[in-house]
Amino acid sequence: MPPRARWLRSAGLIASSAGLVAAALPAPAPLGIGDPLFPHLGNPGYDVLAYTLDVAYPGVNTKPLSAVTRIDALVTDDLERINLDFTHGEVSAVTVDGRPAAYASSGEDLVITPAAPVEAGEPVRITVTHTSDPSGPADTGGWVRTGDGLAMANQADAAHRVFPSNDHPADKAYFTFRITVPDGLTAVANGLPAGRVRHGSTTTWTYRTRHPMATELAQISIGRSTVVHRAGPHGLPLRDVVPTADRELLEPWLRRTPAHMEWMERQVGPYPFETYGVLVADATTGFELETQTLSLFERRLFADRALPEWYVDSIMVHELAHQWFGNSVSPRSWSDLWLNEGHASWYEALYADETAGRSLERRMRAAYAASDGWRAAGGPPAAPEPPSPDHKISLFRPVVYDGSSLVLYALRQEIGADAFQRLERAWVARYRNGNAATADFVALAGRTAGRDLTGFFRGWLYGEKTPPMPGHPDWRSNPPRDAGSAPERG
Structure with missing residues (x-):
């Protein structure tokens, strides 16, 4: 039976004096792809290929932006409905392949009923006209209100507070951003510039990514900003986005990025994207964030003279390292978060050891002493406990930072420094632009070392x-007492 005929039968179409009337579908309900930490995040039945996000900023960062989000996807299952993750905005219209579609909200899902079902193997274009509301508590994620505009901090599950999406890192896609702002403001987003057009008193700035990206890594900056350009290794275009008033204050930090990039490339190989830069926001978030090609930093990290120079330097390297670990190679589920944060913390610590004499071994010994407490408070590195429902950022605990870099230190001790570096370079090359899970890392480590390491990893990742x-053998972990707080980094 052809797919369309199967649907007609399952929909229970019946003849009546009014013509063909479809039996009612079940009530709209939120779905998910079964992530163990965020069960309702992501949606089954389709693979997003590209997002085009048009937003218009009203000039005030407490008022909703008007927006249109277009999603180009490949359907992988026959679907009578299409679920998107979306909340904190008002939807005014939805079309599927250009035809108006019915829609309803259920939980944090936008549930769309196309005029006709979509079939597996077909491309589909979904267009949602909506608002994007920057109001609300800062710690919920999504839009971040800055001193002169907006930025974005979507990790781990907050991109759908900004735009409709399949909001899970397992479904990466290409992005185009078109951002319309009033005169006097600058708009920047992930990727490279692709045009700028004036319309009376507003300007539309366009950016496109050249590599697929997870929704949690999307970034839009709107403000009274200066974009600072310089060249990185091999002519890589670097661009930093900073408050114009702080241009000179921040330059001593901004000019460090080329050396950071050269150091990271010596560790793991070529930088994986088309550009990189630092986005400095006049905002208090409590963290820095590795948004793809444009890492978000709080202004106070650079302006606070009480912070040691080596510390700020190493945090910049932490976010840069994420471009390989977490951005280019993205987690298959949020339980694989240790692969992101453990690696970024590892290179942060290694950089501080090599350039500032901050002993890596001393840091790892301190982490070992605290490790049992961290595991008791938040679970082991590869099986973290779910975050608090009303404070999702609580997922980012010490066990996923130094508690996970400790796993990498133990691995290097176990297989030797040469094999460890070969593994690291092979990991980012093999899974570039894709997704990988803990099991993939364990298998590749075993192949690189030439022996089965599953027993080693079982204790270190799940014990x-x-x-x-x-x-x-003399290192000891203290009995669980105070698990500490998460470091100030993303």
């Missing part, structure tokens, strides 16, 4: 207690 440290 309630921290295993003995190879090469350091």
Whole structure:
């Protein structure tokens, strides 16, 4: 039976004096792809290929932006409905392949009923006209209100507070941004510039990514900003986005990025994207964030003279390292977060050791002493406990930072520094522009070392207690007491 005929039968169409009338579908309901930490995040039945996000900023960062989000996707299952993740905005129209579609909200899903079902193997274009509301508590994520405009902080599950999407890192896609702002403001987004057009008293800025990106890594900056350009290794275009008033204040930090990039390339190989830069926001978030090609930093990180120079330097390297670990190679589920944060913390610590004499071994020994407490408070590195429902950022606990870089230190101790570096370079090359899971890392580590490491990783990644440290039988982990707080980084 052809797919269309199957649908007609399952929909229960019946003849009546009014013509053909479809039996009612079940009430709209939120779906998910079964992520163990965010069960309603993401949606089954389609693969997003590209997003085009048009937003118009009204000039005040407390008022909703008007927006149109276009999603080009490939349908993977026959669908009578299409669920998108979306909340904190008002929808005024939806079309599917140019035809008006019915829609309803259920939980944090926008549930769309096309005029006709979509079939597996077909491309589909979904267009949603909506608002995007920057109001609300800062710690919920999505839009971040700055001193002169807006930025975005979507990790882990807040992109759908800004635009309708399949908001899970397992479904990466290409992005085009068209951002319309009043005169006097600058708009920047992920990727490279693709045009700028004036319309009376407003300007539309366009940007496109050249590599697929997870929704949680999307970035739009709107403000009274200056874009600072310079060249990185191999002529890589670097661009920093800073408050215009702070241009000179920040230059001593901005000019460090080329050396950071050269150092990271010596560790793991070529930078994976088309550009990179630092976005400095006049906002208090409590974290820095590795948004793809344009990492978000709080202004106070650079302006606070009480912070040691080596510390600020190493945090810049932490976010840069994420471009390889977390951005280019994205987690398959949020339980794989340790692969992002453990690696970024590892290179942060290694950089501080090599350039500022901040002992890596001393830091790892301190992490080992705290490790059992961290595991008791938040679960082991590869099986973290779910975040608090009303404070999703609580997922970012010490166990996923230094508690996970400790796993990498133990691995290097176990297989040797040469094999460890080969593994790191192979990891980012093999899974570039894609997704990978903990099991993939374990398997690649075993192949690189030439022996089965599943037993080693079982204790280090899933054990309630921290295993003995190879090469350091005298190291001890303290009994669980104070689990500490998460470091100020993303």
